[in-house]
Amino acid sequence: MSYAVKELFLTLQGEGFHAGRRAVFVRFAGCNLWSGREEDRATAICKFCDTDFVGMDGGGGARFADAGALAAAVVEAWGQGAERRFVVLTGGEPMLQVDDAIVHALHDAGFTIAIESNGTLPVHPGIDWVCISPKAGSEVVQRSGDELKLVWPQPGTDVAEIERWDFRHFLVQPLDDAAGQANWDAATAFAMERPKWRLSLQTHKLLGLR
Numbered sequence: 591m592s593y594a595v596k597e598l599f600l601t602l603q604g605e606g607f608h609a610g611r612r613a614v615f616v617r618f619a620g621c622n623l624w625s626g627r628e629e630d631r632a633t634a635i636c637k638f639c640d641t642d643f644v645g646m647d648g649g650g651g652a653r654f655a656d657a658g659a660l661a662a663a664v665v666e667a668w669g670q671g672a673e674r675r676f677v678v679l680t681g682g683e684p685m686l687q688v689d690d691a692i693v694h695a696l697h698d699a700g701f702t703i704a705i706e707s708n709g710t711l712p713v714h715p716g717i718d719w720v721c722i723s724p725k726a727g728s729e730v731v732q733r734s735g736d737e738l739k740l741v742w743p744q745p746g747t748d749v750a751e752i753e754r755w756d757f758r759h760f761l762v763q764p765l766d767d768a769a770g771q772a773n774w775d776a777a778t779a780f781a782m783e784r785p786k787w788r789l790s791l792q793t794h795k796l797l798g799l800r
């Protein structure tokens with residue numbers, strides 16, 4: 591199978607449990623909860639997306655003909671050294687494209703594989719670190735994993751229900767939109783009220799990283 595990749599780059603994981611860790615990011619094109627077109631945002635299931643995932647025209651983006659070609663690009667982006675190789679599959683929604691072939695190719699290249707998914711599709715069982723970020727109004731089928739990352743505030747979210755899902759870590763991340771400080775305050779209050787949860791900040795935005 592070929593893979594449509596918007597962009598591919600080396601950075602530090604900015605969010606969540608692994609914040610601060612060196613990682614190659616593969617941003618797959620396309621999502622099942624929004625077309626990515628601004629004119630569709632108001633009627634999309636997921637309305638707050640901060641990411642351009644349309645097309646293959648970002649830095650390092652391309653149509654990769656097969657898993658070998660995509661894994662080779664990830665190896666090249668990582669650069670020298672085989673130690674602690676870490677790749678984050680994101681998007682768009684990566685589970686629209688992630689398959690056995692790319693999981694095997696990345697493992698063969700020595701990478702630990704993390705995924706950022708909205709959880710509406712089952713995550714590939716070979717992924718080493720599963721981060722699910724539920725979206726109100728969608729049906730989350732992937733209710734287990736390593737990290738549950740809830741963007742907050744998010745009207746229509748059943749927090750008590752999410753807390754029953756089988757995740758090792760529960761994180762709450764401020765919604766990045768025009769409300770700014772009010773969302774920081776809401777996410778901070780959320781974590782202060784619930785000891786099960788910890789705060790995740792989008793540190794790459796603070797640092798000016800990609």
Ligand SMILES: C[S@@+](CC[C@H](N)C(=O)[O-])C[C@H]1O[C@@H](n2cnc3c(N)ncnc32)[C@H](O)[C@@H]1O
Pocket residue numbers: 621638639640641680681682683684706707708709722723739741763764765766767
């Ligand atoms: C762009 S999404 C791609 C992966 C997948 N589609 C998902 O939603 O989890 C990557 C992460 O950014 C989060 N995110 C997207 N827009 C955001 C925003 N405006 N503020 C805070 N986090 C946001 C998502 O919830 C998800 O955890």
Ligand SMILES: Nc1nc2[nH]cc(C(=O)O)c2c(=O)[nH]1
Pocket residue numbers: 601602603604605615641680681706794799800
């Ligand atoms: N540095 C950095 N960290 C991230 N963590 C999750 C991201 C994403 O868009 O999935 C992201 C991203 O786009 N950049």
Ligand code: SF4
Pocket residue numbers: 621622623624636637638639640641643681682683708725
């Ligand atoms: S599910 Fe993820 S990629 Fe899709 S629109 Fe929402 S935040 Fe963006």
Ligand SMILES: [Mg+2]
Pocket residue numbers: 640641
């Ligand atoms: Mg992002």
